[in-house]
Amino acid sequence: MSEDTTARAEHPMAGTSSLLLDRTDVELHVRAMAQTPGVRFADFFGSIEDGELMIRLVWGLDREQEFRIVRWPARGTGYPPLSEVAPAAFVEECEIYEQFGVSPGKGRALNRLVIPPRAEHSFPRLGEAPPHDRPLPHAPHYVSGEAFEFPFGPVRGVGQESMYMGLVTSGEELIDLYLLQWHKHRGIERRLGGEEVARALFVVERTEGLSAVGNGWAFCRAVEAIAEVVPHPAVERSRGVALELERLYNHAAAIAALCQSTGLVVGQAQAEMVLEQLLRLNASVFGHRYLFGVLAPGGTSRAADVDALVTLLPPIMDSLRRLVDALWSTNSFLDRLESCGVVTPADAARLGLVGPVARASGQDIDTRRDHAFGPYGDLAVKVPVRATGDVMARMSVMVAEMEESARLTLDLAGAGLGAGTVEVPPATGSALGWCESPRGESLLWVDLDAGRIRRARVRPGSVRNWRSFDDAARSRNVFTDIPIIEASFWLTVAGLAR
Amino acid sequence: MTPEPEEERVAARLRDATHRLFGRSLHIRTVDTGSCAVCESEIRLLTAPHYDLHRLGLFFTPSPRHADLLLVTGPAIRAFDRALEKTYDAMPPPKLVVAVGACPLGGVYQEDEFVHGQLERVLPVDVFVPGCPPSPLALLQGLLVAVGRLAEKVGAESFTTLGDEEESR
Numbered sequence: 001m002s003e004d005t006t007a008r009a010e011h012p013m014a015g016t017s018s019l020l021l022d023r024t025d026v027e028l029h030v031r032a033m034a035q036t037p038g039v040r041f042a043d044f045f046g047s048i049e050d051g052e053l054m055i056r057l058v059w060g061l062d063r064e065q066e067f068r069i070v071r072w073p074a075r076g077t078g079y080p081p082l083s084e085v086a087p088a089a090f091v092e093e094c095e096i097y098e099q100f101g102v103s104p105g106k107g108r109a110l111n112r113l114v115i116p117p118r119a120e121h122s123f124p125r126l127g128e129a130p131p132h133d134r135p136l137p138h139a140p141h142y143v144s145g146e147a148f149e150f151p152f153g154p155v156r157g158v159g160q161e162s163m164y165m166g167l168v169t170s171g172e173e174l175i176d177l178y179l180l181q182w183h184k185h186r187g188i189e190r191r192l193g194g195e196e197v198a199r200a201l202f203v204v205e206r207t208e209g210l211s212a213v214g215n216g217w218a219f220c221r222a223v224e225a226i227a228e229v230v231p232h233p234a235v236e237r238s239r240g241v242a243l244e245l246e247r248l249y250n251h252a253a254a255i256a257a258l259c260q261s262t263g264l265v266v267g268q269a270q271a272e273m274v275l276e277q278l279l280r281l282n283a284s285v286f287g288h289r290y291l292f293g294v295l296a297p298g299g300t301s302r303a304a305d306v307d308a309l310v311t312l313l314p315p316i317m318d319s320l321r322r323l324v325d326a327l328w329s330t331n332s333f334l335d336r337l338e339s340c341g342v343v344t345p346a347d348a349a350r351l352g353l354v355g356p357v358a359r360a361s362g363q364d365i366d367t368r369r370d371h372a373f374g375p376y377g378d379l380a381v382k383v384p385v386r387a388t389g390d391v392m393a394r395m396s397v398m399v400a401e402m403e404e405s406a407r408l409t410l411d412l413a414g415a416g417l418g419a420g421t422v423e424v425p426p427a428t429g430s431a432l433g434w435c436e437s438p439r440g441e442s443l444l445w446v447d448l449d450a451g452r453i454r455r456a457r458v459r460p461g462s463v464r465n466w467r468s469f470d471d472a473a474r475s476r477n478v479f480t481d482i483p484i485i486e487a488s489f490w491l492t493v494a495g496l497a498r
Numbered sequence: 499m500t501p502e503p504e505e506e507r508v509a510a511r512l513r514d515a516t517h518r519l520f521g522r523s524l525h526i527r528t529v530d531t532g533s534c535a536v537c538e539s540e541i542r543l544l545t546a547p548h549y550d551l552h553r554l555g556l557f558f559t560p561s562p563r564h565a566d567l568l569l570v571t572g573p574a575i576r577a578f579d580r581a582l583e584k585t586y587d588a589m590p591p592p593k594l595v596v597a598v599g600a601c602p603l604g605g606v607y608q609e610d611e612f613v614h615g616q617l618e619r620v621l622p623v624d625v626f627v628p629g630c631p632p633s634p635l636a637l638l639q640g641l642l643v644a645v646g647r648l649a650e651k652v653g654a655e656s657f658t659t660l661g662d663e664e665e666s667r
Binding site: 116119123154155158159161182184185186203207208209210212253256269272273279289290292494495 | 526527528529530531532533534535536537538539540541542543546547548558559560562572573575576577578581585606607610611612613630631633
């Protein structure tokens with residue numbers, strides 16, 4: 001085990017380190033890391049390098065302000081069942097099996113993730129399909145006794161993404177819940193292979209449109225690290241403004257959804273007015289309601305309208321504050337949020353949760369502060385943390401984050417915003433980019449070959465946080481709590497199924 | 499909050515058309531065939547105070563059996579074919595399909611093993627609303643165009659009789 005300096009190691013970059021392991025050391029390494037306080041399981045994925053499967057594991061060492069990228073060649077033998085020691089790894093174990101046909105040990109039950117059932121052996125994947133004779137397994141799911149499974153989806157409510165929810169109930173109380181999200185698999189990571197960087201950014205933004213800036217910036221940072229270019233600080237501040245505006249409208253949308261799911265029509269209308277105003281603000285400042293196309297490799301493609309920003313944002317924040325004050329004094333609303341959809345701090349740490357969901361469950365993490373990037377090193381981001389882990393805590397975190405985002409936006413604008421790009425020469429190598437999207441940490445690991453993508457791993461915050469949705473839903477809740485919990489998580493199916 | 503003149507004009511025309519054809523009740527079902535979640539966000543805003551679809555006699559319905567119009571987002575993922583077909587088949591005729599955004603137009607994903615790439619390959623689309631995403635106002639405009647096309651469909655139904663005014667359209 002030594003500092004990795006071989007050709008396929010990550011490009012040296014501040015805030016990351018690379019480590020090459022022997023296959024035999026993996027289990028020990030994972031056990032040691034999973035038990036170290038302050039170490040967070042962040043990502044786990046495969047890539048085909050020189051015809052061989054290479055597995056990479058990303059740890060977030062938030063106290064040391066470092067991402068440690070560990071890799072080992074899988075070479076037929078696969079890897080030990082890491083989810084036994086690091087439960088957060090389960091989603092990725094399923095994904096690696098589906099995409100590369102490599103399983104964590106014989107007989108392990110895995111869940112279906114994104115490859116549709118009855119998919120042909122030839123269904124396009126990142127690597128080899130699982131062996132012919134073994135159908136894609138699904139972790140056993142039994143419904144017996146007084147309970148029955150209430151099927152909901154994949155076509156769901158108005159303006160909701162497609163997803164199947166298997167709700168196991170005995171009538172009212174939710175005993176179990178599982179989700180199927182393969183209906184939305186668009187093969188994004190496979191599609192990115194062979195693309196040029198600019199076209200790839202177009203696709204990355206549309207992986208999870210509600211985190212277009214979060215994911216897009218992480219992608220740009222990876223590409224810029226490989227090409228060894230740094231955008232001008234004023235341009236980085238523009239990106240920061242775009243990111244904070246994205247957080248503002250997402251959290252406003254989550255509050256509107258919370259009001260809707262609790263049947264609070266007046267609150268919903270008020271929140272939607274704030275949301276619409278924020279989207280129009282986005283359009284005024286950057287020319288797009290959802291901030292698509294603002295980022296470009298090496299900088300930004302559009303100049304921000306600072307006057308619009310500083311004149312329009314404060315009155316919107318005033319409306320928001322009036323709304324939030326009213327909500328915090330509406331008992332019929334608060335009663336629905338309290339003790340609903342609890343994620344315990346222990347689970348949040350165990351499952352490697354990120355973003356507002358993690359912060360509402362006592363996890364004091366925020367990529368903008370712990371792995372400061374772009375303009376955030378100078379800004380002293382205040383990170384709200386709550387301990388109860390219920391829907392109320394998540395809403396409280398979102399409200400506090402909106403205040404902080406508004407402050408950051410105006411501070412960034414005050415320091416001067418720039419536009420334009422530095423040239424990004426076609427480079428070769430790999431690097432990790434990260435960003436704090438509204439749903440939490442986005443990670444994009446990019447491997448370039450002369451400016452074209454060999455492999456891009458896209459891990460939006462949604463991937464991590466869906467992992468705890470079923471736990472939250474099971475914790476002494478009834479049917480009608482599910483939409484409330486879903487609104488408070490504010491994830492996208494598109495981000496996971498990608 | 500004062501609506502802009504263009505919004506007012508679109509809204510007024512839509513209101514008149516839906517009132518004439520549907521007696522103040524056109525019901526819309528939405529379905530997502532692989533969107534990035536942004537079109538959904540704009541669709542949800544159609545009922546928000548700035549746009550308020552309900553005042554125009556248009557309503558969202560959770561059931562395709564009550565729906566006159568199917569609002570489809572996404573690039574028509576193949577794995578979703580069955581669900582989309584069932585939703586469409588459950589709708590009573592005459593029915594309309596409105597494709598929302600660049601994805602069902604073929605502007606984001608090309609046809610491949612994952613997606614059909616264009617919604618028209620799996621459903622008869624009446625109206626495409628371009629945009630990535632189309633704004634709620636563009637969606638209202640698209641609904642207006644779709645409602646206009648409904649007269650032809652209603653006229654084609656054998657069990658209905660319509661006045662001369664409708665037939666001459």
